[in-house]
Amino acid sequence: MKVLITGVGGMLGRDLVEVLKENFQLYGLGRKKRKILGVHYFQCDLLDLNKTEKIISKVKPDVVIHAAAKTQVDECELNPKEAYRENVLATLYLLKGLGNQKPLLIHISSDYVYSGNAKGKVRESEEINPVNVYGYSKWLAEELVGSWLGPKLILRTSWLYGRNGHNFVKAILNISRAKKVLKVVSDQKGSPTYTKDLAQSIKKIILKWKKNKSISGVFHLSNSGVTHWKKYADQIIKLAGRKHVKVVPIKTKDYSRPAMRPKNSCLDNSKLKRVFGFQMRDWNLALNDYMVEEKIIKGK
Numbered sequence: 697m698k699v700l701i702t703g704v705g706g707m708l709g710r711d712l713v714e715v716l717k718e719n720f721q722l723y724g725l726g727r728k729k730r731k732i733l734g735v736h737y738f739q740c741d742l743l744d745l746n747k748t749e750k751i752i753s754k755v756k757p758d759v760v761i762h763a764a765a766k767t768q769v770d771e772c773e774l775n776p777k778e779a780y781r782e783n784v785l786a787t788l789y790l791l792k793g794l795g796n797q798k799p800l801l802i803h804i805s806s807d808y809v810y811s812g813n814a815k816g817k818v819r820e821s822e823e824i825n826p827v828n829v830y831g832y833s834k835w836l837a838e839e840l841v842g843s844w845l846g847p848k849l850i851l852r853t854s855w856l857y858g859r860n861g862h863n864f865v866k867a868i869l870n871i872s873r874a875k876k877v878l879k880v881v882s883d884q885k886g887s888p889t890y891t892k893d894l895a896q897s898i899k900k901i902i903l904k905w906k907k908n909k910s911i912s913g914v915f916h917l918s919n920s921g922v923t924h925w926k927k928y929a930d931q932i933i934k935l936a937g938r939k940h941v942k943v944v945p946i947k948t949k950d951y952s953r954p955a956m957r958p959k960n961s962c963l964d965n966s967k968l969k970r971v972f973g974f975q976m977r978d979w980n981l982a983l984n985d986y987m988v989e990e991k992i993i994k995g996k
């Protein structure tokens with residue numbers, strides 16, 4: 697099976713390569729010049745429709761995983777035009793680039809399509825009501841994918857961290873080298889998700905879909921368990937053994953940033969369990985493994 701990954705040089709893209717290369721013939725697309733082991737890499741901006749079309753008609757993928765996006769939430773707020781170009785127009789061009797081909801399209805989306813005002817865990821049926829430009833652009837991309845006529849799965853995930861990108865875990869580890877007191881918001885909750893776990897789950901989804909091609913729709917996909925950013929930071933500091941560092945809770949209103957964030961990003965993964973027969977493991981276990989794999993702590 698041939699799998700084409702957009703955004704293959706990004707945080708999720710790199711882990712997708714690591715996890716999928718055993719089972720599939722991999723092709724990847726990204727803007728920067730790079731070599732990635734295990735994947736036939738094409739340097740291509742999705743906004744270059746001609747080139748995108750040519751690559752897709754040459755590869756003829758069985759599965760496309762669309763992980764490319766502009767993910768810097770505050771930058772999106774400050775530059776909406778760029779956010780819509782990279783998240784919406786690029787998705788439209790990818791769909792145009794597919795032409796008459798109908799591979800399985802796995803579109804990676806986000807908890808940011810919701811307002812964050814839900815009381816309990818957020819289900820896929822929750823009203824779409826983003827609170828920032830990034831969320832709107834991700835939702836519009838979903839709408840485009842939804843109107844495409846081929847088989848598709850929209851996977852909404854949350855709070856990603858992994859080896860190959862800027863993320864909260866790395867930020868907390870870096871800041872705690874220089875500072876003894878960290879201020880972290882405690883009134884936004886969600887589920888941190890390890891990109892390697894997410895990549896393994898996407899592999900399970902593809903294999904299951906191969907056996908039942910009628911499965912389609914929107915699914916939540918995050919590590920289980922919930923926390924808030926302050927507790928998450930506490931756990932990172934604790935695992936790293938930095939006992940001298942204190943994490944102080946603050947309110948969102950006291951931490952000014954260009955883009956608003958949803959307060960409740962806890963995704964209910966029960967539809968995934970019902971349809972695909974699995975759920976992702978607890979975020980604490982995943983974080984522990986990440987810290988061991990990155991040699992931040994020693995394994996047992």
Ligand SMILES: NC(=O)c1ccc[n+]([C@@H]2O[C@H](COP(=O)([O-])OP(=O)(O)OC[C@H]3O[C@@H](n4cnc5c(N)ncnc54)[C@H](OP(=O)(O)O)[C@@H]3O)[C@@H](O)[C@H]2O)c1
Pocket residue numbers: 702703704705706707708709725726727728740741742743762763764765766767768782786804805806807834853854855856857860861
């Ligand atoms: N990060 C999170 O916390 C989070 C949470 C929920 C959902 N998501 C979603 O998960 C997916 C993966 O996120 P991530 O954190 O792995 O992203 P990332 O590390 O920022 O990587 C995104 C990649 O997209 C590529 N890209 C952007 N615009 C492109 C274009 N016009 N043409 C070709 N490639 C383009 C970039 O390629 P170059 O490097 O070559 O420029 C970049 O490597 C995204 O869809 C994101 O919206 C992320």
